[in-house]
Amino acid sequence: MTEPAATATGYEIALREAGVRITRPRRVILGILADAGDHPDAMEIFRRAVEVERGISLSTVYRTMKLLEGIGAIHRHAFEGGPSRFEPAAGDHHDHLIDIDTGDVIEFQSDRIEELQQEIARALGYDIVHHRLELYGRKRRKQ
Amino acid sequence: MTEPAATATGYEIALREAGVRITRPRRVILGILADAGDHPDAMEIFRRAVEVERGISLSTVYRTMKLLEGIGAIHRHAFEGGPSRFEPAAGDHHDHLIDIDTGDVIEFQSDRIEELQQEIARALGYDIVHHRLELYGRKRRKQ
């Protein structure tokens, strides 16, 4: 059976294929990413990593994030204001709704919007390389 | 006749109404914003300002941008990677297509996409406070 991408071992396989070493700190970080249900930033990943094994440095977290981003294993999101937040690239494409009160991130997907984007870009003479669609909202008070 | 918002004097009126002083540096910066056809960043505005009158500081550019953003006279865009870029808030709402090769910014608007965003947010129990839709693309090679 094929290992899902967003799995500790899935990441390791991807790294091996990219020809990089599986080091102690990396293994810890990969483990954290693998079972992060949220969209943590570098500092948060660092905190969780130190929890697992002290001595890991923030630099290494950043370096590993860049590495993983480079091989397409994770996505980096620069939501308004704050630092970059990361998430496993596994799974289908989606956009984000950010709760401006809590910082919570909700994923959503709309084929229709994707199509419209394509149409717009084409009409302007462009090919979309990637896009960013973020909705910043507030939970509707149930009345 | 009413002064269009994105005009040097239009800005001054807005500032006066906000109860802030029209100073020499501010007048210069407002003039630059008024006839900026592009989406310059703080450093670029600073360069243009010094051109008009040396002695203006980058701090003042930043402070003025924040002020104008605060009263809703300009919009700040944090496109990928680079520094914040600004544009007069005057005119109707639009989103952006960024040419990843040149940095050029093309504005576009889609009522349909706006509607879909509303629907999505509503379905998730949220009210949209604002959103960010950016298409990053490359000019299609005419073949």
Add this chain to the structure above:
DNA sequence: ATGCAATTGCAAATCGTTTGCAATTAACGA
């Protein structure tokens, strides 16, 4: 086991932006 290049931790550097402070100045009324 051994060797060497990849990787690490640390501290210092970087980039964009903000801020403290003393000096300047716009805008008000006399």
Add this chain to the structure above:
DNA sequence: TCGTTAATTGCAAACGATTTGCAATTGCAT
């Protein structure tokens, strides 16, 4: 017109997020 005074300025230093140089460490192929 001239002060008076609080808002604004320029400067330099502080800032937060991220990157980097470097010497010490460590995977991993032999």
